[in-house]
Amino acid sequence: MQKPFLIVLIVALVGALAISQFAPDFYSAIAFFTGAIIASVIFTLQSPKSDTDTDEQYKGPTMTLYVGNLPYRVHEGEVKVLFGKYGPVNSVRLVRDRKTGRRKGFGFIEMSEAGAKKAMVKLNEFDFQERTLKVREAKSQDADKPESTQEAN
Structure with a gap:
């Protein structure tokens, strides 16, 4: 975020100097x-948008x-980048302990x-990151309920 701002600022200063010289x-x-x-305007037109830059679902x-x-110690962003290599990622939720807040x-x-x-x-x-991942399709919470509870709902 800071790099584009600095580029625009520098170009604006150079543009201001050039305009003041000619006018x-x-x-x-x-x-x-x-x-x-x-x-x-120039910076916006020239910077291409990549799939990872968009926050669209x-x-x-x-x-x-x-x-x-x-x-x-892994963060949501690191997991999103890892899985994003295989397709669009809508969300990453890393589970934390309620008492300690640790993952x-x-x-x-x-x-x-x-x-x-x-x-x-x-x-x-x-x-x-020195751990062997286990990746499976997540089970729905309804699958864990007994049949009598499912029928009541």
């Missing part, structure tokens, strides 16, 4: 803001994966169905 009756503040606007069929044996070493990833199937094949038994 000396222009106020320097107006020249600076004109340079900033021009630099912003994947709209097609999704699957939730259970990932076990995660390193305790428990497992979590859930919601991602595109096709990507999830690829990720299960590629990342199950995969060494990640």
Whole structure:
């Protein structure tokens, strides 16, 4: 985030100097803001958007994966990047202990169905930060309830 701002600021300063040289009756503040606007437009047009930069949710069929044996120090972003190699990731939820707030070493990833199937094949038994991951399709919470409870709901 800081790099684009610095680039726009530098280009705006150079633009302000150039405008003040070619049009000396222009106020320097107006020249600076004109340079900033021009630099912003140019920078926006030239910077390509990649799939990982967007925060848009994947709209097609999704699957939730259970990932076990995660390193305790891993962050959601690192897991999202790892699974994002196989398809769009909608969410990453790493489970924490309620009392201590520490991560428990497992979590859930919601991602595109096709990507999830690829990720299960590629990342199950995969060494990640000195831990061997266990990747499975997550079971729904309804599957754990007894049949009599399911019928009542």
